[in-house]
Amino acid sequence: MPRSVALGPVAVLLACVLIGCDGGVKGAAGASGVRDPYFPKLGNGGYDVTHYGLTLDYRPAGRKLVGKAVVAARAGSDLSAFDLDLKGMEVESVEVDGKPARFNRSGDHELVVRPRDDLDEGASFTTVVRYAGSPATITDPDGSEEGWLPTADGALALGEPTGAMAWFPGNHHPGDKATYDITVSVPEGLRVVSNGELARETVKEGRAVFAWHVGEPMASYVATVAVGKFAVRRSEGKGGVPVYAAVDPTQVADSEEVLDRIPEIVEWGSRTFGAYPFSSVGAIVEREDDAGYALETQNRPVFPGAPGVGLLLHELVHQWYGNSVTPESWRDMWLNEGFATYAEWLWAEEHGGDSAQEVFDLLYAGDYFDKKSDNDAVWAFPPARPPSAARISDSPVYERGAMVLHRIRQTVGDEVFRGILRGWAAAHRHGNADTGDFTAFVEAKAPGADFSEIWDEWLYGEGKPDRS
Template sequence: MLRRGGGAARGRRLPLRPPDPPTPRPPRITNVPRPPGITPLTLARSLCLTLVLGLTACGGEGVHGKPGAAGVHDPYFPKSGNGGYDVTHYGLTLSYDPRGKRLTGTADITARALQNLSAFHLDLLGMNVSDVTVEGRKARWSRAGQELTVRPADDLDKGRTFRATVRYSGSPRTITDPDGSKEGWLRTADGALGLGEPTGSMAWFPGDHHPSDKASYDVRVSVPEGLQAVSNGELRSETTSGGRTTYAWHTAEPMASYVATLAIGHYDITRSTTKKGLPVYVAVDPTQAKASRKVLAGIPGIIDWEAYNFGPYPFSSTGAIVDRADDAGYALETQNRPVFPGAPDTATLVHELAHQWFGDSVTPKSWRDMWLNEGFATYAEWLWQEDHDGESADEIFHALYKGDYYEPADNSEIWAFPPADPPDAAHISDPPVYYRGAMVLHKIRRLVGDDAFYDIVQGWAATHRHRNADTADFTAYVEKSAPDKDFSGIWDHWLHGEGRPDHP
């Protein structure tokens, strides 16, 4: 993500196996003498415990499920996400009417139970829920804030794959972040824009909305004829009937919900490929077409350059969505095709496309680890300048350290807090996360040398491809990759240290 004012198919089922042989019944016991005062029921329970201890049928005292947690205790957004299950696939069927500002949706959620579940939570803010089923059976449900609590008709056993269906409708909300930015469902002049970082996706579909739970997606969107609906992944079909057009999008690779997007409006669509045949799908608001044409034509070259430096591109397509400048206050690294508020410059395009490796493929375990997204994407900008007749990364590093590079007059913003330890949710997108995060990477590069540095960067992206990682994973990976180097000074002073380090 680049904020203008603040810095910059899973879901397969297990194979069938032959049924287990029937468990032999314990012998029937009759004519057992009992002491006076012992009832038949008490005796039966005693015999059951003695003879077949551990069978859940005995006395009706089996192992029961319990509710999954309402949140995963993220240090900055503790209510986000949910415990007890892992989503493997979202199937969203949506219909939007821009005039009435009404969204109608059905969310088919395939998940695997991580514990014996009597109930589980989904994140959904606002919207009216009309019906919930689990495995095709009616489920009880209740609402409290962003929590939709679902109680299946029967407990879900640990390890079981299940399908929950939620039908809902209403006028989706625009959410104000702790830092004042707008996300969720943003109404535009001719449609709408769904953006999710960090919590906005819960405004337009129910789910496990924390970056630690990634899934594949199928999104079918019906809009009035004449409008387009652009989402992540690949466009599978486009059909028009009865004055409405339905677009079907498929995202096969795992995706965190905060980088899911839906853009509805009038767009000029262009399709091309990179030199290696990667599809490029670009949607541009007609008012931005002329201003953005030249820079967007550079997407194939940028992708090839980033693949050379960071390793193979992790997804099956790329591209961009360009809306009007006042539709959103920031660019966002939505998977496959980042969103831009107005025509981007090349640096911003490089930044958001670099996120496809760092943030979208290698996704943080929690919002504390944002520097692993933004530090890498910012450093990609420096490397691009270095390789394209601009300042070197070392020159940019020293200019930042001396206070001669960062645009705002108060350079102390960069040193306000350590990049790996933002003070609260309002600061996870502040300058230290971007610039000081990039400086950590440059310090590593200077210590190990260019060859070893690029091995580390590419190895990190490959090792954690389509997975989640945190700061401890990164530092451990770096140390393992260069065991003869001492990184303690970088970690202590640049990554976790307070204030500006004494020496650059």
């Protein structure tokens, strides 16, 4: 047993900041993580963010970012301290409700904040963080790069799963969604494209300022900022949904035809999955080497080079499944990717391509991909149980996840299945849900059906299910 040590007042205060205090202090420190199965230190306990106001100044020549983050939140418990996720960057000051707050850095990405006054459970509070530095490019567990990516003419911020903490402090877990205002200043001649709608665009003293407003809740992993020279395409789809697409000049010719189909895809999605969940739509098309993958950033997905129709459709369908209905944890990624993949099958079925049944049969037979290893990879693990953080974007999450949906369709029939697609998107619109929520929802929509084989063998079971 260690010997006891008398702590002075400074040491006591530091201990309270780091771990919270009992007795004499009303609140405790919020948890430094929400125990996500794959990223346990992402997100933070004790509060819920309602709005982010981000004001950024970026200078590409030196890769220098100066930021001010105004984080409005509600305390979920009595708090003497709480954490924000922020990787790298130099924090200059922190205020809580207008009063200077003590802070320190802990671990890889924890910014620990100690308000001057304890926060009461249920109280709304505002934290202002001023910070600066060169934002990091993060390599995630599967080897993909995210965070703040330098591009040929600016930068691109991508956040799935951990990259958002590279450029602003926040509660960076998909379970905590918020609205946003993102204002970015860049050298005149460059543009800034982000989520939501462009509220203001001004130029003053050689600096161009772009203010974007996101009025619907958004998970931080689908927040984006793209800085560069873009050709902008504005139009309007059926139902009045504005379309805003920003295209790198080198990609304009190759992108024109496919981007013209955005209103068509959104209209088809609205018929198939229910009303489009956001107030605008579009795309950001960067150069092919600016990112290693496409991402379903809210309102306007990001593409490295001109996408094909299938990829454009996949990322736009994520606006329903992933961005509006957002997974409760990273374990539930198949609810994003399985739905978007199955949407590709439905689109092909209705537009002269293979039927969903034919795609299902090819996958099951091992004849879908050109390589045997790719066909075998479909059965590497069950879609609802990826073995590690490095595997949450592997084939079982996509293709086998889509096969689970097709097995549901086979069981309940087309009419009930279409109702499940629309009903699931409506029931959790702008919210969060997990796999248990989904299986319960399906069972409630088809009370006479037996789904035990689908859940046990296709969704949770190891290996290739027996096809009966």
